[in-house]
Amino acid sequence: MSSEFELIEIFQHIGAEYYKQNGIITGPGDDCAIFDLKTPIVTSVDSSVENIHFPSNASPEDIGYRAVAVALSDIAAMGCKPIAFSLSVSSPIINESWYKKLADGVEDIAKEFEIPLIGGDLTKGPLNLNAIVFGTPFSEKILMRNKAQTGDYICISSSTGRAKKGLDDWINNKKDSEYLTDYLRPFPKIELGKNIVNFASACIDTSDGLMADLEKMLKASKRGGLINLDDIPITTDINDINSGDDYDLCFTIPKDKFDNKFFKIGEVTEDLEIKLISDKGYDVAIRGYEHF
Amino acid sequence: MSSEFELIEIFQHIGAEYYKQNGIITGPGDDCAIFDLKTPIVTSVDSSVENIHFPSNASPEDIGYRAVAVALSDIAAMGCKPIAFSLSVSSPIINESWYKKLADGVEDIAKEFEIPLIGGDLTKGPLNLNAIVFGTPFSEKILMRNKAQTGDYICISSSTGRAKKGLDDWINNKKDSEYLTDYLRPFPKIELGKNIVNFASACIDTSDGLMADLEKMLKASKRGGLINLDDIPITTDINDINSGDDYDLCFTIPKDKFDNKFFKIGEVTEDLEIKLISDKGYDVAIRGYEHF
Numbered sequence: 001m002s003s004e005f006e007l008i009e010i011f012q013h014i015g016a017e018y019y020k021q022n023g024i025i026t027g028p029g030d031d032c033a034i035f036d037l038k039t040p041i042v043t044s045v046d047s048s049v050e051n052i053h054f055p056s057n058a059s060p061e062d063i064g065y066r067a068v069a070v071a072l073s074d075i076a077a078m079g080c081k082p083i084a085f086s087l088s089v090s091s092p093i094i095n096e097s098w099y100k101k102l103a104d105g106v107e108d109i110a111k112e113f114e115i116p117l118i119g120g121d122l123t124k125g126p127l128n129l130n131a132i133v134f135g136t137p138f139s140e141k142i143l144m145r146n147k148a149q150t151g152d153y154i155c156i157s158s159s160t161g162r163a164k165k166g167l168d169d170w171i172n173n174k175k176d177s178e179y180l181t182d183y184l185r186p187f188p189k190i191e192l193g194k195n196i197v198n199f200a201s202a203c204i205d206t207s208d209g210l211m212a213d214l215e216k217m218l219k220a221s222k223r224g225g226l227i228n229l230d231d232i233p234i235t236t237d238i239n240d241i242n243s244g245d246d247y248d249l250c251f252t253i254p255k256d257k258f259d260n261k262f263f264k265i266g267e268v269t270e271d272l273e274i275k276l277i278s279d280k281g282y283d284v285a286i287r288g289y290e291h292f
Numbered sequence: 293m294s295s296e297f298e299l300i301e302i303f304q305h306i307g308a309e310y311y312k313q314n315g316i317i318t319g320p321g322d323d324c325a326i327f328d329l330k331t332p333i334v335t336s337v338d339s340s341v342e343n344i345h346f347p348s349n350a351s352p353e354d355i356g357y358r359a360v361a362v363a364l365s366d367i368a369a370m371g372c373k374p375i376a377f378s379l380s381v382s383s384p385i386i387n388e389s390w391y392k393k394l395a396d397g398v399e400d401i402a403k404e405f406e407i408p409l410i411g412g413d414l415t416k417g418p419l420n421l422n423a424i425v426f427g428t429p430f431s432e433k434i435l436m437r438n439k440a441q442t443g444d445y446i447c448i449s450s451s452t453g454r455a456k457k458g459l460d461d462w463i464n465n466k467k468d469s470e471y472l473t474d475y476l477r478p479f480p481k482i483e484l485g486k487n488i489v490n491f492a493s494a495c496i497d498t499s500d501g502l503m504a505d506l507e508k509m510l511k512a513s514k515r516g517g518l519i520n521l522d523d524i525p526i527t528t529d530i531n532d533i534n535s536g537d538d539y540d541l542c543f544t545i546p547k548d549k550f551d552n553k554f555f556k557i558g559e560v561t562e563d564l565e566i567k568l569i570s571d572k573g574y575d576v577a578i579r580g581y582e583h584f
Contacts, residue, residue: 004584025332029512030437031369031497032334032427040317041333042324043410045424047380049417077323088339088422094584118335124584125341126418130380132337135324145322205323220321292296292386292416 002096008122010096010103011087015116022083023136024118033086033118039136041083044074050127054184055170060098062184063129064105070207071131072113072188073247077205079143079197080135082190084118085110088132090125113190138194143251148202148221150270152252155262157192159233160210160248161240179235186247196251203251209242212288214250215274221252227266229278242287294388300414302388302395303379307408314375315428316410325378325410331428333375336366342419346476347462352390354476355421356397362499363423364405364480365539369497371435371489372427374482376410377402380424382417405482430486435543440494440513442562444544447554449484451525452502452540453532471527478539488543495543501534504580506542507566513544519558521570530574536581 012028019027023037035041048067050056058066068085075082087106093099110117118134148154166183174180193203204217210232218225234240252268269275274286304320311319315329327333340359342348350358360377367374379398385391402409410426440446458475466472485495496509502524510517526532544560561567566578 002584007584026434026436031366031495032336032372034332034334034370034434036332038330040326040328042326043335043378043424043426044324045378045380045411045413045422047382047413047415047417047422049382049415052415052417074323078326080324086335086337086424088337090339090341090420119337121337121339121422123339123341123344125339125344125420128382128417128420130337130339130413130422132335132378132424134335142318142326144318203323292294292299 004122007096007099010099011117011120014103014107015110018114018116022116024084024116027116028119037136040142042075042078042080042135042142043132044071045130045132046071046074048129058184060101061105064102065109065185067129068106068109068131069186069188070247071133072190073205073207075133075135076189076193077143077203077249078135079138079141079193079203081138082113082115082133082135084115084134086119086132087117088121088130090123090128092124092126139197141197143193143197143200143203145202145204145217146220148217148223148252148268150223150268151255152201152268153255153258153264154214154225154252154266154268155264156210156248156250157189157262158248159235160246161235161243163245164240164243165235183245186245188247189249192249199257200251200253203249206246206248206250207244208288209244210246210250211241211286215286217250218274224269224271224273225266226269227274227276229276229282230280231263232265233263238282238284241284244289296414299388299391302391303409303412306395306399307402310406310408314407316376316408319408320411329428332434334367334370334372334427334434335424336363337422337424338363340421350476352393353397356394357401357477359421360398360401360423361478361480362539363425364482365497365499367425367427368481368485369435369495369541370427371430371433371485371495373430374405374407374425374427376407376426378411378424379409380413380422382415382420384416384418431489433489435485435489435492435495437494437496437509438512440509440515440544440560442515442560443547444493444560445547445550445556446506446517446544446558446560447556448502448540448542449481449554450540451527452538453527453535455537456532456535457527475537478537480539481541484541491549492543492545495541498538498540498542499536500580501536502538502542503533503578507578509542510566516561516563516565517558518561519566519568521568521574522572523555524557525555530576533576534579
């Protein structure tokens with residue numbers, strides 16, 4: 001058994017080599033971390049609760065990686081570059097090796113995106129992680145979810161339902177499933193955000209389900225959408241449009257910017273409704289993840 | 293029973309009137325909030341877990357107020373001005389009125405310090421709040437905990453042990469105790485931080501216990517201290533020097549800056565040891581709050 005101080009030390013130096021390049025003049029170890037940047041800063045927090053955001057038998061490495069990855073997806077949705085993160089961990093576990101494994105997973109994603117851990121909190125309690133992420137714009141522009149324009153194409157970049165399939169395969173103990181990674185180690189679409197930031201009109205990440213998040217983006221933009229279900233790349237079946245955890249970006253672009261490396265799934269309409277059409281006879285309603 | 297979306301709406305507009313004055317160009321409602329400031333930004337996160345940071349029978353108003361207040365104390369310790377906060381709430385409660393009361397307490401402190409809520413997360417799970425706070429310097433200088441100088445006076449601003457007495461009185465159902473507020477609604481010492489920032493050499497907030505936090509500050513400064521226990525203002529008995537939750541500031545100042553509105557409790561020494569002396573015969577060791 002280790003002291004709180006010893007456990008904190010396991011995390012304290014993650015990504016310390018990136019402080020300077022990312023404008024961090026004080027990392028963990030004081031009452032606050034300090035950013036010194038002349039650019040705007042974007043920030044978001046995402047919590048990961050055992051048995052809700054990850055199964056209780058997930059490895060500590062995956063739990064750590066995933067907690068930070070899902071938060072970084074919000075930075076991707078803004079078309080921004082991640083620069084740092086904090087991690088608050090409540091855990092009932094007293095075994096030091098568990099924390100070392102958790103820190104290994106956190107370090108994997110920190111190195112992937114060259115971002116340092118700049119602070120956090122460690123308390124005893126039911127397992128609950130909160131990742132706070134920070135980013136700066138790649139360009140002058142920051143992507144918002146409320147600027148979709150009538151006539152824009154609605155796009156995604158990959159098949160929906162991959163994470164749901166990954167979770168199902170995990171539960172069913174299919175250890176060699178290619179989808180496990182989609183669920184356990186989602187890869188935030190930072191590159192995609194960077195690529196579309198200058199011509200996309202609006203963007204959101206798909207965490208609660210493609211349709212539920214698309215609905216939020218269109219609602220924020222005071223627009224509707226005509227969605228062709230036949231054009232949505234799915235993994236298992238059409239219900240995948242309501243599966244959460246994909247962490248893709250759903251974005252709107254002017255027609256003339258369309259590139260067939262994206263999947264066009266519909267168009268933005270003037271009225272506030274979302275209409276789902278299908279020649280294949282798909283019949284499905286919009287449903288998002290509901291915590292309460 | 294309310295949807296997650298309806299519950300989020302209860303919090304979304306807290307302090308919205310302060311966005312502009314505090315450099316926030318996007319508040320809650322997008323994937324990230326956006327700061328646009330040309331100054332450094334300080335940030336910290338503090339978690340509040342039921343039965344560890346607050347008793348399970350505390351009112352939702354006090355739970356909300358306290359969660360943000362204790363995090364703001366870290367901004368005070370940096371000699372900075374709070375500008376915004378985010379709040380991540382995991383809760384098993386489905387009763388909307390509980391969230392409204394929680395939001396009332398959060399709003400009380402948001403108004404007190406003129407800071408808006410800029411984001412957060414709401415998930416189902418064991419009760420756990422994470423407050424993320426942001427600040428900017430009052431002056432050019434930011435206070436650190438690692439700059440205490442040999443010969444500096446070590447000071448605090450109020451009696452230690454008040455919060456511990458408040459918690460004891462709460463547990464013993466002494467509803468008219470003047471100390472309840474010290475525990476349930478600690479008042480972050482932002483004004484004190486502002487007053488001392490330009491001449492204090494180092495500062496830390498006292499959350500884990502006066503002696504434990506003083507020890508951290510001296511260790512970070514690679515210094516020791518000679519502490520006169522007789523000079524420490526206490527509430528109940530000398531063990532108060534190890535009581536947590538006071539959220540006062542403990543700071544070091546050059547001798548010639550001493551002002552008797554502060555309590556001088558000792559001096560910074562060159563060696564790394566902390567020596568406790570007493571003519572009254574006090575005999576007590578340093579002990580901090582240990583989560584694990």
